[in-house]
Amino acid sequence: MTLKGLFPSPTVAAYMARLFLVRTFGILGGLVLVLLTLNLLSESSKILAYHGNGQAEIWRYVSLRGPELIAFGLTYSVLPGTILTLMTMNQNSEIIALKASGMSAHQVLAPLIVASFGIAVLSFAFNDRIVSRAQATLDQWEKVGYGPLPIDRGDRTNVWVRDGDDLIEVDQVRGRGAGAVLGGVTLYDRAGGNLAGIIRAPRGRLAKNGWSIGPDATRFDVRAGTLTHLGTIVVGKGVRPDQLTLATVNADGLSFGALKAAIGDLSGAGRPTKALEGALWHKLSGPLSACLMPLLGAVAAFGIARSGKLFIRAVAGMMLGFAYFVADNFALAMGSLGAYPPFLAAWAPFLLFFLIGEAVLFRSEE
Template identity: 55%
Template sequence: MQLDFFPSRTLTLYLAKMFVLRILAVLVMLVLVLLALDLLSATGKILAPEGNGQAEILRYASLRLPQLISRFLPYSVLLATLITLVTLNQNSEVVAMKAAGLSAHQVLAPLLLTAALVAGLSFGFNERIVTRANATLKAWEAAEYGPIPDVDASIGGVRSSVYLTDGNNILAAATLSGAGNAIVLTGVTWYERAPGGIIREQVRSPRATYAGPGWRLENPVRFDVAGAMTDQLPALVVGENLTPERIMLQSIDPDAQSFWELGQSIEAYEAAGRNTDEMRAKWWHRLSGPLSALLMPLLGSIAAFGLARSGQLFVRAIIGMALGFAYFVVDNAALAMGSFGGYPPFLAAWAPFFLFLLLGETVLIRTEE
């Protein structure tokens, strides 16, 4: 019986249903509160462009909602774990299960199975919905919540915050749409700099297209720094060394690409001799991130055991919460270290997961098994 992790179908369904309902309740509560706070800070910026109104606020909320769900789903699993296990402990249901011959792992097995299903759903949700919401929202923010350029999806999507160097000079654009020779840049600024890095003149243009070579600025306005003068120019071609291929590589946003698209981008970067540590760390984290939900029942399991009347239940719940939040702190720190090369990308993404997996198992075995 000790090797049968699901000895009772009724008990498994009972615990799984209880766990799922609490995950959903905590997630809805967290997301609604955080979305309301986010809207309070962002509404002024959304309504600033002429013509924006309630529809744009609802659009912003629809784009932020997937991001909040993705970010706080593991926290919801942790809190739901503590609520579920504390409730079972207070009602002596854990005592009854252990008296029936169930081990600590068998008590947790339905919760772990549910968490594994949540991790799988989280991965699919991130790939199909969150990445697209990230791309759209970043492009909209780069356009200062104004109209986003329309583009045929077959020739590429919309990217934001393009920044490239051409020798001493700099080409920056708010958004990029299309691909290859059909690239269109909007909100373009060209900085012409002296060899020492001092800006000599700044040219702004609402739109730029590929001139082969270079990029043709439409209706450019030049500001001469030395003379503090502004004048209108005819169409101007700049950045002749900036090819469409280089711009496409430079404008890659790992958060806006799916797992497989990001893998292709990493291969393209490596072929071009570019550093891929940050992108590869995020690529690995696309797998380890959703799997963090699987750790939460294990880290919070300390709240399930021990007699409720001993007065230590609250302390056990605090310890379980501390272990769960410690994982998120270590995970974010390791990912940051991997982004600038402090850790190898694989280690940065997976070391916190395996470290806390071993820690949770050690605590459970030493105290309950």
């Protein structure tokens, strides 16, 4: 179909797209304002509990939490934006006029689908460039109790690994692979399941036969209750660099490219990646779900408004849309458990509800 066949009247297409976008972003603004207010009511006391925090830290929290709420609400807002647009046009007999002019149901919805595709592209770029960075920073800020932010926003924090019976805790890991630098190393020396000693050092680096920590390493002997200064020692001889640098991969806190690279590193190290692969695919299918909403909400567009069933059709459209979000979250959860393949977990709900939307649209047109 040519562009002229898809949009017989550019004026009508621009009019419908404008109505749709104004309503969608209006609903988004109200939704984000409510969610952010509720979020601040629960978190502001925690932020102000840290000595020295004040209004500046509250606004910093808003700047970090706001992008996440915008990304969360954007796709959800497309559905009521679609239904409100189509209900208004139906009540004003505009849909009937368009159908009487010879336009098919797909041609009526085409401006909304194209506009929703633009929202999907905007959502992906916003998630990739802004939300992932804000989420990573906010996660680290929450881990330090809303105290001073870590210097490197790409650092891994609070990493735990096991070396035989011993447990190693690292407060902060900078860099990747062999170039990783450890900060705040604590080794819990265990013998037969009992804690024998605690070794602490301010920093560490990869050595030939393990991890060199120091130069001010100390050992606390639990049984004797004595503290010994060790200087620089080598620990974690069985700990690989990937165990530290890839111990915690937060898919929400990484961009599409960074997550893809992390999955490659994990796969090369022989680590499981199914849940992260599902999250990677969902970074594409999630924003693209905005294009489904005009199809699912189209039930409110067709039918005679005077029949008194317009409200019922609008509710049916809302139920279809929210059923998609339930199915999407369920599929992601099953993918994280390994019950679904990653690609299926991310794309199966999208394809299923696309077919449902098309079936409803064809039924409405008949």
